[in-house]
Amino acid sequence: MATPLRVTGAWVQLLTDWLDSQQLPAPGLRLLLDSRAPADLVPMPLWQSMLEQAVALAPSRSLAALQVGAQIQPRHVGVLGYLLLACHDLAQGMAAYQRYERLFYGEDLVQVGLNADEVSLCWPAEASTGELADTVAIAALLSLLQRLLAASLRPCRVSFAFAAPAEAHAYEAFFGCPVRFSAGTTQVDFPIEVLALRLPRSDPGVQQMLDRQAQALLLALPASDAFARALQQCMLRLLPEGTLSLNRVAAELHLSVRSLQRRLEARGDTWSGLVDGLRQQLAQQYLADPALLLSDIALLLGFSEQSAFNRAFRRWNGDTPARARRRLLLHS
Incomplete structure (x- = not known):
């Protein structure tokens, strides 16, 4: 029997940082967020509920979820985030994420694919965590890679398993590339050249x-x-x-x-x-x-x-x- 998906207390602090950036009091939600220590395991349904409460405070549901993901810092991913920071290049970083993703979700989900032109990070449709949680996760992935590289990083395309939301245009504006919905997978495709990009803080x-x-x-x-x-x-x-x-x-x-x-x-x-x-x-x-x-x-x-x-x-x-x-x- 598969282990139920979850995230960590460090990850849910993305919401606290977003509430701060938007200057939203949200006392009830903040109390719930503050009750989670970084090492706590947070069941996926609770994380999804927290996101629903948060985006209800914003005029744009999709834009809010993308903004939450954009708050990402290595500390939100715990030891995995700091490990990525210390890697030599993006190829090492992707390999480390694949090796230790279970520390984050409680399961090994990501598949890394390579062809002559592209490298892809792919999660099967059955592993989708829903519109909001998937949006936050992929927005955070791209934002974290950009922070690690201290440079802009544009994917070839992004795919989501959920149906296109009303504000689908916000996704292409955020990711800077074509975005597909109702896809068979949640997937981010990058040019193969990104694997050789050096991480400036490697140690x-x-x-x-x-x-x-x-x-x-x-x-x-x-x-x-x-x-x-x-x-x-x-x-x-x-x-x-x-x-x-x-x-x-x-x-x-x-x-x-x-x-x-x-x-x-x-x-x-x-x-x-x-x-x-x-x-x-x-x-x-x-x-x-x-x-x-x-x-x-x-x-x-x-x-x-x-x-x-x-x-x-x-x-x-x-x-x-x-x-x-x-x-x-x-x-x-």
Whole structure:
């Protein structure tokens, strides 16, 4: 059975930014938006309802949805957004999005197609999230790519699975290319040359670390229940930032510290045990990757310096990370 589509709390903050740009009070909608932390998982029907409430405040439904998408910043896509920012070129960026789209929607949906002249990003019609959510998503995709490139980027064409809205002309004005509706797919086609476009803020070291963090977040997705999944995703996000603490996680999960402790106790867990276990699990995964320096691994695990990582690893395994890595690589 397919996992129900959803978005993240970081993504729904697009609406907060749009409300700010339009100077719209919308207290009820803002209260709902503010109740979602960036790491929260927001069911697709709730996101669609939020969009309906928002566009009802504007004179043009289609233009409002396009404007919401245009607010996109890397932070709205979480670790995936920052990973795209650090990629070398657009080809790497598209590959990273395809690899980690599940962090965003909870499913792998996009198909990347290539021919001699064009590259396409395509989502099947059955994966359509409706007129408003699809409009926001594709408007955000193009706007984010333009921000990453610090340049204008014009598609060859854009296709949507939903029927043409009354203000279809607003789409061609926004995208700067022909737009089809009632198509068999939701699709954006670009000239093949865009794949070679360099991203001006690329950083191979940062890209490597963010790629490992995204891999770890993917591992957390199949957790047994919603609380365990949200807890692990929050911990994985905060760990390399060096901000992982019981107080911070409780705040991110909208719980009091005592409530979080009670939930952990009911599961037979302790906070220190969870942090230790997560670090041990990730340490083994990262040590098996010869491209990661030991200092990079220490940073990814949230240690202030490599010596702290060495002490913790010796406590876990009675050995040093360097010797453990040599054994791993010898038997790989």
